Amino acid sequence: xxxxxQTPKFRxxxxxxxxxxxxxxxxxxxxxxxYRQDPGMGLKLIYYSxxxxxxxxxxxxxxxxxSRSTTEDFPLRLELxxxxxxxxxxCASNRQAEGYTFGSGTRLTVV
Amino acid sequence: DQxxxxxxPSLSVQEGRISILNCDYTNSMFDYFLWYKKYPAEGPTFLxxxxxxxxxxxxxxxxxxxxxxxxxxxxxxxxxxxxxxxxYFCAARNYGGSQGNLIFGKGTKLxxxx
Numbered sequence: 268x269x270x271x272x273q274t275p276k277f278r279x280x281x282x283x284x285x286x287x288x289x290x291x292x293x294x295x296x297x298x299x300x301x302y303r304q305d306p307g308m309g310l311k312l313i314y315y316s317x318x319x320x321x322x323x324x325x326x327x328x329x330x331x332x333x334s335r336s337t338t339e340d341f342p343l344r345l346e347l348x349x350x351x352x353x354x355x356x357x358c359a360s361n362r363q364a365e366g367y368t369f370g371s372g373t374r375l376t377v378v
Numbered sequence: 379d380q381x382x383x384x385x386x387p388s389l390s391v392q393e394g395r396i397s398i399l400n401c402d403y404t405n406s407m408f409d410y411f412l413w414y415k416k417y418p419a420e421g422p423t424f425l426x427x428x429x430x431x432x433x434x435x436x437x438x439x440x441x442x443x444x445x446x447x448x449x450x451x452x453x454x455x456x457x458x459x460x461x462x463x464x465x466y467f468c469a470a471r472n473y474g475g476s477q478g479n480l481i482f483g484k485g486t487k488l489x490x491x492x
Binding site for chain 2: 307
C-alpha cells in the first residue's frame with residue numbers, strides 16, 4: 268500500500284517555466300489537497316478536491332491550477348513559475364472526517 | 379489572520395521529561411483538532427486527534443487536552459524520547475466550512491536531548 272505518492276521530489280525551475288507536480292493515492296480517498304509550506308510557516312492550502320471532477324480554491328490559489336479526472340490523481344500545475352513559488356509542496360488525501368495522509372513532498376526552487 | 383496559532387517556534391526538553399506543546403485557536407466553529415508530526419524531508423504524519431465534544435484523548439505516551447472556553451489545546455508527551463524530535467503541527471477543522479479542510483498552525487520544533 269503506497270499511500271500518497273508525489274513526484275518529483277526535487278525540482279529547479281527558471282522564472283517563467285511551467286511544470287506539473289504529480290500526486291496519486293491508492294487508498295480510494297475522495298478528498299485530496301495541495302498545500303505549500305514556506306520556511307517557518309505552516310501549511311497553506313492551495314487547492315482541494317472533494318471528488319473526481321470537482322476542484323475548489325484554497326487560501327493561496329494564485330499561480331496554480333489543478334484537475335481531478337480520476338479518484339487517484341490530483342496534479343498541480345504551475346504555468347509561469349515565479350520566485351515566490353519557491354516552497355515545499357505537499358499533497359494529501361483523506362476520507363471525510365478522517366485525518367489526512369500526506370505525501371513526502373516536492374521541494375521546488377524557482378530561480 | 380491566523381486562526382490556529384502555535385506561539386512557540388521551538389521547544390527543548392531532556393529525555394525522559396514531559397514535553398508540552400501548545401496551540402490556540404480563534405474560530406469557535408472548529409469541531410475537530412489534530413496533531414501532526416513532521417520529520418525533515420518527509421510529509422507530516424498523523425499523531426493524535428480530539429473531537430470538540432471531549433476534553434482529553436490519550437494514546438500511549440501522547441495525550442491531547444482541549445479547553446474550549448480558553449480556545450486552547452495542548453499535546454503532552456510523557457516520557458519524551460530523542461525520536462520524538464520533530465516539528466509538530468496543530469490543525470483544526472471547521473466542519474461548517476470546506477469539507478475536510480484543515481487549518482494548520484506554523485508548527486513547533488521539538489528537540490529532545492539525550
